[in-house]
Amino acid sequence: MYEMIKKLPTHLEIKHTSRKSHTTTHMILDFYPPAASAFCKFKAISTTPLNSRLNGTSPNNYCPFYNLISGSGLTQAEGYKEICNSAMCSSKESATCITKGYVTASKMLILCKGLQKVTVEHRTRIAMGKVKVLVDALCASMERKFHRMEYNTVLSETAILDPRFKKLAITENRAVDEALQRITAAAARSSQSSPLPRGQEGEEAAEPEQEEPQASAVWRFFEERATGESTRNPIADAMLEVRSYLEEPLFQRIADPLSWWETKCSVYPRLTQTGSTSQSGGHWFF
Template identity: 80%
Template structure:
């Protein structure tokens, strides 16, 4: 079980591994909740969790619900599920490609023949990629690479008289169109899987962009199987994304990103509801936190302290100023901050939104508090899943007797000392 933590520190996205350990109990929601809470308590963050991102498995979702933490599904996992499901319409063609790839991986003779053919044709020497059943984009990469080596692959298979059915011309056309349709999904999957910069605020725009670009293919594709693929993808996105603008996490992060604000929304009502929640949250940061001794702010330096006579002269003004401060309405101040923030020009899309907030923190102190609890949220659980890849790099055939406790420490150091 792997638990990562993501937060804004000095106006930069930061992340770390909290724990990665052997989970030998039954994976019930109660057991998972107990372990999650144990990790959070060890780091004293159980009351600081603003959102918990995981895959869509029922047990982990219920575990997070038991802990009363806000849950958000991993978008990469959601995309993986519906794209892999849509690819079933062209399963016979994909299975043929898998058989060809597996043949080249099994046969040294075939591999050498393919390499020599690629060299003769002036192509890069690429060994066909195999798919990983848990990652849809591995299937995409397998199809794309065999398309790039089409002439060398067909020539090599013909020369060595390989077993199995070759791909027909129509099937090659299906692969070409399918890769064109799936390319945007691969781009989005790569973009949302990062953890070193703000991502969650892009989700509304990326999801709607995927819907639009996929819908455009309905009038462009000519092969029957790819038409079915496009229809299946559109139907899945309609089910998964139809009320995405009303998702409180995604709508608030988009609104608080100075690159997007209201432009991330098509539905004005969803945008207004997000603004109301943000304003209410900003109002809760109404007064500065008193410091020990009942003073607010920093103590005056020797040069700043007034002489008794001067203090008496200023006493009447100070009384009025103090009274004016106490009479101020946090809700009204929050509304003014939000209104002023919306009137700011949009920040450039390629820039880091946290750098914008760093320059504006003194102007929008309440909104800055809210921003730090929204833009820190990651869009996927990929950072946590990467930990398992690190574990696989540590445990090898020649290093396979490491006990779970030692492995836990090695993975922790490997992930955090960089």
């Protein structure tokens, strides 16, 4: 939990309290004039109480800062640069920050289904009457709310496009098939809507094409076959790309799915373009 202690135009003081250990970290951010008008520069200092360090409950000083900056989306901003090393912050090397600690759309199916299963498992161990009634009501409510959750367009597609989960996040085969059909269709549309490599809109594009010489027309069929242009099918290409993506091994669960897509954007250009924005215009994974 973050709490603002002091706020000035060029100075911020923030207290972070760990929900797990209840230890505190005092953070200071000083802002400096940037080298260019389009940039912002600041220096951060993090300290913990002496008694926390002595009894071994002190949190990692680096993570509260990094999680705050990462959660704001600043680490994804163009030109973002962090200058930090073990000499400046000795706790960075041992830091295991959860940069995606907030719930993302791609996790929702797994979290909701997991919560439902855990609640059902514990219901059999409850003997107290009032508690049992409450748990029964909770199970019934989750059954109603989560019944067709896997058919939700955004949740199913984001889960499949998350390289950490893919099809394993969905238990119903029909929901998987429908989501894959939508993803494949969107990938095919993205390739069709891409600008053509030659030709421009306007007067030049409107000019009538010159009649092709007969010899060139004869060879055209062979050239189209050799280059694959005559049999190019956006749907088929999208299906091959989706199939290849699904055959990739799962990414580590604690890793950042966006970093995976950054390294694979040239391998799966259609899926990268499809998964970059949701139907509402935001990132799929946020």
